[in-house]
Amino acid sequence: xxxxxxxxxxxxxxxxxxxxxxxxxxxxxxxxxxxxxxxxxxxxxxxxxxxxxxxxxxxxxxxxxxxxxxxxxxxxxxxxxxxxxxxxxxxxxxxxxxxxxxxxxxxxxxxxxxxxxxxxxxxxxxxxxxxxxxxxxxxxxxxxxxxxxxxxxxxxxxxxxxxxxxxxxxxxxxxxxxxxxxxxxxxxxxxxxxxxxxxxxxxxxxxxxxxxxxxxxxxxxxxxxxxxxxxxxxxxxxxxxxxxxxxxxxxxxxxxxxxxxxxxx
Amino acid sequence: xxxxxxxxxxxxxxxxxxxxxxxxxxxxxxxxxxxxxxxxxxxxxxxxxxxxxxxxxxxxxxxxxxxxxxxxxxxxxxxxxxxxxxxxxxxxxxxxxxxxxxxxxxxxxxxxxxxxxxxxxxxxxxxxxxxxxxxxxxxxxxxxxxxxxxxxxxxxxxxxxxxxxxxxxxxxxxxxxxxxxxxxxxxxxxxxxxxxxxxxxxxxxxxxxxxxxxxxxxxxxxxxxxxxxxxxxxxxxxxxxxxxxxxxxxxxxxxxxxxxxxxxxxxxxxxxxxxxxxxxxxxxxxxxxxxxxxxxxxxxxxxxxxxxxxxxxxxxxxxxxxxxxxxxxxxxxxxxxxxxxxx
Ligand SMILES: Nc1ncnc2c1ncn2[C@@H]1O[C@H](COP(=O)(O)OP(=O)(O)OP(=O)(O)O)[C@@H](O)[C@H]1O
Ligand SMILES: [Mg+2]
Numbered sequence: 001x002x003x004x005x006x007x008x009x010x011x012x013x014x015x016x017x018x019x020x021x022x023x024x025x026x027x028x029x030x031x032x033x034x035x036x037x038x039x040x041x042x043x044x045x046x047x048x049x050x051x052x053x054x055x056x057x058x059x060x061x062x063x064x065x066x067x068x069x070x071x072x073x074x075x076x077x078x079x080x081x082x083x084x085x086x087x088x089x090x091x092x093x094x095x096x097x098x099x100x101x102x103x104x105x106x107x108x109x110x111x112x113x114x115x116x117x118x119x120x121x122x123x124x125x126x127x128x129x130x131x132x133x134x135x136x137x138x139x140x141x142x143x144x145x146x147x148x149x150x151x152x153x154x155x156x157x158x159x160x161x162x163x164x165x166x167x168x169x170x171x172x173x174x175x176x177x178x179x180x181x182x183x184x185x186x187x188x189x190x191x192x193x194x195x196x197x198x199x200x201x202x203x204x205x206x207x208x209x210x211x212x213x214x215x216x217x218x219x220x221x222x223x224x225x226x227x228x229x230x231x232x233x234x235x236x237x238x239x240x241x242x243x244x245x246x247x248x249x250x251x252x253x254x255x256x257x258x259x260x261x262x263x264x265x
Numbered sequence: 266x267x268x269x270x271x272x273x274x275x276x277x278x279x280x281x282x283x284x285x286x287x288x289x290x291x292x293x294x295x296x297x298x299x300x301x302x303x304x305x306x307x308x309x310x311x312x313x314x315x316x317x318x319x320x321x322x323x324x325x326x327x328x329x330x331x332x333x334x335x336x337x338x339x340x341x342x343x344x345x346x347x348x349x350x351x352x353x354x355x356x357x358x359x360x361x362x363x364x365x366x367x368x369x370x371x372x373x374x375x376x377x378x379x380x381x382x383x384x385x386x387x388x389x390x391x392x393x394x395x396x397x398x399x400x401x402x403x404x405x406x407x408x409x410x411x412x413x414x415x416x417x418x419x420x421x422x423x424x425x426x427x428x429x430x431x432x433x434x435x436x437x438x439x440x441x442x443x444x445x446x447x448x449x450x451x452x453x454x455x456x457x458x459x460x461x462x463x464x465x466x467x468x469x470x471x472x473x474x475x476x477x478x479x480x481x482x483x484x485x486x487x488x489x490x491x492x493x494x495x496x497x498x499x500x501x502x503x504x505x506x507x508x509x510x511x512x513x514x515x516x517x518x519x520x521x522x523x524x525x526x527x528x529x530x531x532x533x534x535x536x537x538x539x540x541x542x543x544x545x546x547x548x549x550x551x552x553x554x555x556x557x558x559x560x561x562x563x564x565x566x567x568x569x570x571x572x573x574x575x576x577x578x579x580x581x582x583x584x585x586x587x588x589x590x591x592x593x594x595x596x597x598x599x600x601x602x603x604x605x606x607x608x
Contacts, residue, residue, distance in 0.1 A: 158354060165317050166351040168338045170365035170416060180364075184355040 023242065030235035048236040058237075061222035068132060068218065069201040072139035073194055079140075080147045081190060085178060088155050089164050102148040105141050110206035113138065117211065135211045142204070143197035150196065154189025155182070188255050195252045199245050268293035268452055269420060274324035276309055276476075283309045284320075285476040291420075294450035296443070298463040301473030302499065307456040308348075310473075311422045314454065315345050328419050339368075344413030345422040348429065350405045352397040358384075358408050359393040365416035379415060386445055387411045403434045410442070414449065421446070421453045427462065439465050460500045464488060472496050494607050497526035504529060504576050505607070513573045515549035515599065522606025529566065529579040531603035534589055535596040548600040555593045565589075569597055 030048055032041030052058050087094050105113075117138055122129035128137070160182055167177035205220040213221050223241070227234045267290035276284040283306045291297050299307045312318040314326060316338035326334045333341045352361050362383060366376040384390055387407040397405055406426060413421060426442070427435045443466045446453050457463050463470050464484040472480045472487065472495075480492045491497035494505050503526040511518060511525050535550070553571040564579045567589065576597065580586045589595065 159349065159351065162347055162349060162351040163353060165315075165338070166345070166347065167353075167364070167368075169315060169317075169341075169343065169345050170412065171339045171368035172364075173339070176368060181353050181355070185353075 026235045027239050030232060030239050032232070048230075048232045049240075052233060052236045052240070057217070058222060061217050061219045064132075064216060065202065065219040068136055068139065069198055072136045072201065073143060073197050075136070076140050076143050076147050076197065077190060077194060080144070081151060081183075081186075082178075084148065084151050084155065085160070085182060088152065089161050092161075099148070102144045104144075106145055110204075111210070113141075114207050114210035130212060130215070132212055132216055135208060135216070138207050138211060139201050139204070142207070143200060146197045146200065147193050150189050150193030151186060154186040157189075158182075158185045160186075192252050192255050195248050195255075199248045199252075202241075202245065202248075267291060268295075268329060270325075270327040271314070272325040272327075274310070274313060274326065275321040276306070276313060276318065277321060283476050284313065287476070287478055289471060289478060289481070291452060291454070293452055295468045296446050296453040296455060296466060297469045297471055298455045298457055298467040299471050299473055300457060300460060300463040300499075303458055305473045306476040307458070307473055308424055311345070311424050311454060311456055314420070315343050315422055316341050342416075342419045343422060344416065344418035344420070346406075346409045346413055346424065346426045348425045350397075350409040352405055352408055352412070354397050357394050357396050358389060358400070361397070361408055362411050362415055365412060369416060376415075383411045383415045386414075386448070388441075402430050403438060406430065406438060407441075410445070414445070414451070419452065421451050423453065423455045425456050425458070428457075428459075435462075442466065464500075472499065474499075490605060491526055492608065494524055494526070497605070497607060501528055502577060503527065503605075504532075506574065510574060511604075514551060514571060520601075520604065520606055522608070524607040526605040526607055527576075527599060527603060529577040530564070531600060532569075532576065532578045533598045534567070534569070534578060534580060534586075535598055536588065537594045537596060547602060548598060551597045551599065553595055553597045555589055555591055555595060558589070558591055569595065571597070 028041055029035060031044050031046060033043035033045050035041040083098070087098050117134060118129050121127060121134055128134040163181050163185070164174075164177045167181045168174070172180065203220070205224070208218045208220050209224075212218075217225075219241075223234070223237050226237065269291040271287060271289050274284055274287045275282070287306075287310060289297075299310060301307055309318060313320050313324075316333070316336060320326075320334065324334065325332060328341070328343075333343075353364065356364065359380070362380055363376065366379070384393060387410055389404065389407055389411065392400065392404060395404075397408070400408065406429075410426070423442070427438055430438065439462060442455075455463075455466060464487075467484055469481060469483055470487045471478050474495050480487060480496050482490070487496065488501055491500055491503065497503040497505050506514065506525050506527070508523055508525070534555075537552075551571050553569045553576075555567050556570045556575065557568045559566045560582070561579075563582055565582050565586065567578045567580065569576050569578050578597065580589065
């Protein structure tokens with residue numbers, strides 16, 4: 001038993017070191033004044049962060065990204081939750097179709113999707129090319145699989161069909177059954193899906209760059225553009241980025257854990 | 266006219282007929298059980314009554330004076346307890362029980378007393394603030410029961426309400442459900458595939474087989490006079506013999522009937538060499554040998570073999586009977602009046 005444990009522990013440590021060294025180095029670089037000749041930085045400063053957070057371009061980019069992601073996800077939740085509910089409970093025949101449809105984005109590479117979208121929407125009845133709406137639309141599609149999987153799983157876990165039947169027999173309308181019984185029980189699932197989608201979109205570069213990159217600078221695009229200017233600044237951006245994503249995943253895991261605890265008695 | 270009348274109800278799923286022109290009537294305040302093997306259509310019949318499954322054209326369900334065949338589930342005033350309970354996980358016991366009343370727009374002041382009474386009735390006092398996942402199976406069961414009862418439905422439907430519970434709790438909840446049902450004198454349809462449960466709780470039993478109701482009767486009638494081989498086998502572990510087999514066993518018989526059912530506990534075993542006492546006017550004695558024994562608690566079940574057949578015999582588990590062992594040659598005494606002719 002014991003040597004095995006030691007082996008496991010050391011293996012995990014090595015993997016951790018392997019994963020964390022670049023992060024730690026990036027972090028150090030982002031707070032160092034100079035770091036050429038020595039093993040550790042020569043001096044420490046927060047000026048890179050100060051520069052970053054006082055740069056109106058950065059703040060704008062941040063705001064844009066948040067706005068686009070938020071909108072795309074809002075639309076996604078509003079559309080997907082009722083759709084999945086209705087299909088699961090009342091039209092189970094269509095479940096396969098919906099699943100197939102929703103999984104399509106997995107199969108299509110971002111570049112292909114972008115080129116296709118630009119071609120389709122640059123002429124014809126609806127012209128969206130270059131506007132942020134095309135990006136929001138594309139983001140809506142990208143997050144479909146995450147949304148679908150998460151929400152459908154939580155409906156399965158609570159046996160939504162039986163709960164709706166029970167509620168209806170007790171006199172609830174379909175709307176009431178949804179709002180009073182189903183929604184509160186899948187809320188955690190929805191939040192987890194939302195955050196997961198958020199972190200996916202937050203790191204998405206290909207579509208953002210190709211669809212609106214020229215004139216709508218989102219975080220990702222800003223990051224790439226400033227990369228060449230100063231390594232320290234880039235490091236600061238990356239660290240900020242990581243902290244945000246880390247916080248998000250932390251929340252997701254927390255929620256996921258608490259909901260699975262509730263599920264198992 | 267009966268309180269609940271179901272008339273020629275059919276249900277097909279694609280090609281398979283699950284309910285075949287089922288007709289039945291239930292009196293007010295009566296508890297009937299639908300008894301039958303797995304897959305015979307019991308749940309489907311319940312779901313049709315509740316309106317959760319649509320029925321084929323031509324079927325009719327009347328409760329009281331209302332034809333509810335076309336009504337939505339919420340308009341039927343039918344209560345149902347599911348096999349899986351389907352409690353609302355986001356609400357505590359109190360919330361679950363109140364749900365139906367809130368949906369019906371009953372004011373809090375009005376329902377408060379009703380809820381308190383039902384909580385006492387199902388013996389959940391002190392657990393009002395627990396959530397479903399904090400309750401035992403039996404407690405969840407009672408919450409589900411209370412939740413359906415508190416809205417005072419015209420009929421209560423119970424779909425194998427006890428099948429997920431262990432034997433002891435099952436027994437006590439059987440009597441509990443029966444007590445509550447009689448106290449409220451609520452018309453109840455109880456689904457089970459456990460014949461013992463059906464015999465314990467019902468006023469009348471409806472035996473189902475492949476979407477048909479094959480026999481209706483009180484527990485006593487069903488147990489003592491099964492109408493067919495299927496019922497005999499299903500309800501009481503009867504020995505069922507075709508006429509030819511019966512003749513082989515006991516010689517010529519005068520009784521009419523294509524087959525005969527003999528309960529295992531009416532047969533007695535007598536030691537060989539004691540032929541005098543084995544003879545009886547109204548019955549037969551058959552030479553046989555004990556082949557196996559199974560202890561069932563208060564009775565011992567023997568498998569006894571004659572030249573032609575194997576028969577099940579139940580004997581009380583008392584020291585008087587312990588001379589009977591595997592391999593013991595015996596006489597099997599079968600009283601004639603206990604042979605039930607079947608069609
Ligand atoms: N939605 C459905 N689609 C297709 N077939 C169904 C459906 N529901 C039930 N059936 C079929 O109808 C038959 C009867 O099912 P039902 O659930 O009524 O049986 P049951 O008597 O309640 O059995 P059990 O004791 O196992 O609960 C089964 O053969 C089942 O496969
Ligand atoms: Mg069933």
